[in-house]
Amino acid sequence: MSTQALSVVEARDLTRRFGAVTAVDRLNLAVTRGEVFGLVGPDGAGKTTTLRLLCGLLDPSSGQAWVDGHDVSRDADAVKDRIGYMAQRFGLYVDLTVDENMSFYADLFGLSKPERGELMPRLLDMTRMGPFRTRHAGKLSGGMKQKLALMCTLLHRPRVLFLDEPTNGVDPVSRRDFWTLLYQLVKEGMTVFVTTAYLDEAERCDRVGLMHRGQLICCDTPSALKRRLPQVCCEVRAGNLRRAREVLAGCPGLWKTFLSHSFAEYEGGQRGRGVKGAGEVLFTVTMTNDQ
Numbered sequence: 662m663s664t665q666a667l668s669v670v671e672a673r674d675l676t677r678r679f680g681a682v683t684a685v686d687r688l689n690l691a692v693t694r695g696e697v698f699g700l701v702g703p704d705g706a707g708k709t710t711t712l713r714l715l716c717g718l719l720d721p722s723s724g725q726a727w728v729d730g731h732d733v734s735r736d737a738d739a740v741k742d743r744i745g746y747m748a749q750r751f752g753l754y755v756d757l758t759v760d761e762n763m764s765f766y767a768d769l770f771g772l773s774k775p776e777r778g779e780l781m782p783r784l785l786d787m788t789r790m791g792p793f794r795t796r797h798a799g800k801l802s803g804g805m806k807q808k809l810a811l812m813c814t815l816l817h818r819p820r821v822l823f824l825d826e827p828t829n830g831v832d833p834v835s836r837r838d839f840w841t842l843l844y845q846l847v848k849e850g851m852t853v854f855v856t857t858a859y860l861d862e863a864e865r866c867d868r869v870g871l872m873h874r875g876q877l878i879c880c881d882t883p884s885a886l887k888r889r890l891p892q893v894c895c896e897v898r899a900g901n902l903r904r905a906r907e908v909l910a911g912c913p914g915l916w917k918t919f920l921s922h923s924f925a926e927y928e929g930g931q932r933g934r935g936v937k938g939a940g941e942v943l944f945t946v947t948m949t950n951d952q
């Protein structure tokens with residue numbers, strides 16, 4: 662049993678090597694119950710490997726992990742009973758409908774008829790996927806596919822939800838919907854461990870761990886992480902992307918511009934939906950302090 666009884670996910674010196682590559686390098690972290698924890702890092706940082714280690718799908722080279730008080734290496738079955746894992750490429754059956762995909766996973770998880778009778782309509786309602794129940798998964802939009810994958814994962818009634826880049830390639834409005842769903846689940850007592858490469862999504866987490874080349878380089882609340890930045894961060898909105906870039910490039914003291922796709926999420930509603938049509942663009946501009 663872990664010494665930190667309050668943490669629902671804990672890793673101590675967790676390490677995984679693949680030949681010469683150390684995909685996860687002495688990772689230490691503790692996630693408390695009801696937290697939304699985000700693991701953020703670029704391609705190849707070690708996010709998926711970390712999730713797979715925490716879910717007991719991969720053995721560590723060294724170190725230990727606990728989920729909901731169970732040692733992942735020694736008690737993998739107890740861990741698997743308590744978690745939901747939505748893989749980066751979740752296995753949906755494109756030739757099956759939404760209903761059929763859900764029934765397949767309900768069978769896989771051994772849900773009784775009354776259980777699925779209670780849970781499936783609730784999930785369809787929560788995700789607003791009811792009208793698409795008879796649509797083939799292959800014909801769903803990217804955001805809908807992710808919602809279906811989430812529903813299939815939730816059929817397991819997990820206490821801890823592990824999501825590997827769940828909104829990768831999904832449009833901003835669907836991403837916002839997806840996060841609304843996650844907050845709803847947290848309200849109901851779930852702990853969410855999510856990986857993302859989107860910084861605006863990192864801001865939605867209670868705490869964020871920044872991962873680089875297998876190492877957790879810092880871990881804190883999004884606002885505390887921002888305060889650590891020596892630069893000043895500004896947001897700039899513009900209607901003409903090319904022109905805005907030209908103007909910004911000429912600014913003295915400009916350190917970096919980051920084209921954010923999160924405008925829809927900040928604005929919400931009709932204006933948010935106008936993002937694609939109006940071509941309005943939100944930049945995050947980082948200035949050096951002396952400007």
Ligand SMILES: Nc1ncnc2c1ncn2[C@@H]1O[C@H](COP(=O)(O)OP(=O)(O)OP(=O)(O)O)[C@@H](O)[C@H]1O
Binds near residue numbers: 858
């Ligand atoms: N099964 C494997 N065999 C060999 N190397 C692997 C294996 N799985 C991962 N790696 C290597 O480990 C490192 C971390 O990979 P991982 O998939 O965990 O990164 P990631 O942060 O999830 O990246 P991405 O954002 O692209 O999904 C990479 O260098 C990758 O090539």
Ligand SMILES: [Mg+2]
Binds near residue numbers: 708709710749825
């Ligand atoms: Mg990955």
